[in-house]
Every structure is written in C-alpha cells, then in structure tokens.
Amino acid sequence: MNKKRRLALAIGAGVAPLLVVTMPVSSASAHGYISSPPSRQAQCAAGTVECGPIKWEPQSVEGPKGLTSCSGGNSQFADLDDDSKGWKVTPVGSSTSFNWRLTARHATSTWQYFVGGNKIAEFNDNGATPGSTVTHQVNFGGLSGKQKVLAVWNIADTANAFYACVDVNIGG
Ligand SMILES: [Cu+2]
Structure with missing residues (x-):
C-alpha cells in the first residue's frame, strides 16, 4: 500500500x-425555535413528521428580516413550506402561550406573530438579550379554526430573523 x-x-x-x-x-x-406548541421544525426534530436536514437543526431557520415563509427562504428547509406534509395541529383556546427555545441568545428587537399575512401580536424587547427560553401570550382575536401561525424573531444587531411556523386549531 x-x-x-x-x-x-x-x-x-x-x-x-x-x-x-x-x-x-x-x-x-x-439560534432558536418554537418548541411548544410544536412548530414545524420541532416536529421534524422529534420525528413526528419526516423531514430533510432541518430535523438536525430546528433552531437554524434564519433568513433576512421581512420574509413570510416558514423556511425563512432556505431551500434546504423547504419541507417547512409544504402545507401537505401532515403537520400535527395543536388545539388552542382564543389565546395561547408560544414558547421559544433559544440555543444562542441574540440581542432582540421584536418578536412578531402573523396569521394569513396579518400581524396579530408583537413584543418589543428593545435590543435586550432574552433568556434561554421565552414565552409570549398571544391572543388570536376573532380568528378560529385551523390556522398557520408564522412567528418571527427579529435580531437587533444583524439584518436577520428566525422563523417558525406553528399549526393550530383555535377553539378546536
Ligand atoms: Cu444564532
């Protein structure tokens, strides 16, 4: 040899x-992601739904601020944009708490929640550094039934944000 x-x-x-x-x-x-109600990437990581590489790093759905897609524009995480993958839908009341698990704690501008392109909640941290878990109580207003919530974590000191979609059934 x-x-x-x-x-x-x-x-x-x-x-x-x-x-x-x-x-x-x-x-x-x-980075970070929503652990409960289980976001799409959390379901990938748990094996609830079969996914590509996002299952190894559910905290890594990072993209430029202002996007409206579950994958944050990352083609390797396109599974997250696929509404037909059989995502588990979590029954919730007219308001519920969303829990983030942060594996890196970045200075934060805002946390935003959207349904159908409309912003339903925003929390402004004014550049503060969050703890390793963050909880927001979000009121769905008059919305009901199955909805896809897009949650956005806007980082204060970069141009980027982290994205997580959560499938819920309001009043279900
Ligand atoms: Cu990070």
Whole structure:
C-alpha cells in the first residue's frame, strides 16, 4: 500500500466520521425555535413528521428580516413550506402561550406573530438579550379554526430573523 492510499484510508476512517458528528453539534449552538406548541421544525426534530436536514437543526431557520415563509427562504428547509406534509395541529383556546427555545441568545428587537399575512401580536424587547427560553401570550382575536401561525424573531444587531411556523386549531 502506497503512502497516498494509506492517507486516503486514514481520512476515510477518521476525518469523515468526525465531520458527520461535528456538523450538527456546531450548528446546534446557534439560534432558536418554537418548541411548544410544536412548530414545524420541532416536529421534524422529534420525528413526528419526516423531514430533510432541518430535523438536525430546528433552531437554524434564519433568513433576512421581512420574509413570510416558514423556511425563512432556505431551500434546504423547504419541507417547512409544504402545507401537505401532515403537520400535527395543536388545539388552542382564543389565546395561547408560544414558547421559544433559544440555543444562542441574540440581542432582540421584536418578536412578531402573523396569521394569513396579518400581524396579530408583537413584543418589543428593545435590543435586550432574552433568556434561554421565552414565552409570549398571544391572543388570536376573532380568528378560529385551523390556522398557520408564522412567528418571527427579529435580531437587533444583524439584518436577520428566525422563523417558525406553528399549526393550530383555535377553539378546536
Ligand atoms: Cu444564532
């Protein structure tokens, strides 16, 4: 066996598995998502719904501010935009609490909640750094039935936001 071949084997045996192990771990240090009611990415991570790579890093749905898609414009997370994937719908009352799990605590401008393109709630943190969990009580107003809630975490010191969609049945 020549030197090159031994090197290739060594890389195959050692470095590649290391990459496989470290990639999800390193990305797990960043960002946040809604854990309950279970957001689409939380359902991917839990195996409730079968998904692509978002299942490894539900906290990583990051995109420019102002988007309206569940995937935050990330084509590798397109599963999140697919309304036909059988997302579990959580029954809620006329108001409910949304719980974020933050794996990196970024200075925050606002948290916004949209249904059907209309903003139903906004919480302004004025640049403060949140705790590792954040809870918002959101009132759905007159809305009822099955709705897709788009939640947005707007970061204060970058141009980006984090996105999470939650499927609920109001009054269900
Ligand atoms: Cu982050």
